[in-house]
Amino acid sequence: MLIEADLHQVYGIDVESGILQRRTWRWLQLRIIGLLSTECRLQRHFNPPEEPRTNTRRR
Known part of the structure; x- marks a missing residue:
C-alpha cells in the first residue's frame, strides 16, 4: 500500500x-528505487526520522 500511494503521489x-x-519490471523497479530517495511514505518506512533525544540524567 505504501508503494501504490507513493507511485501515485510522486509519479502520478x-x-x-x-x-x-x-x-517492464525494470521500469517499475527504477521508480520504486527512486521513491527511496524521495520524501514519501516508503522512504520514511525504511529510514524513519530520528527521535529527539531527551536528557535523562539521574541525580
Whole structure:
C-alpha cells in the first residue's frame, strides 16, 4: 500500500489504470528505487526520522 500511494503521489502513476501491464519490471523497479530517495511514505518506512533525544540524567 505504501508503494501504490507513493507511485501515485510522486509519479502520478495510477496502479489501477493497467499501466503496469504495459511496462517492464525494470521500469517499475527504477521508480520504486527512486521513491527511496524521495520524501514519501516508503522512504520514511525504511529510514524513519530520528527521535529527539531527551536528557535523562539521574541525580
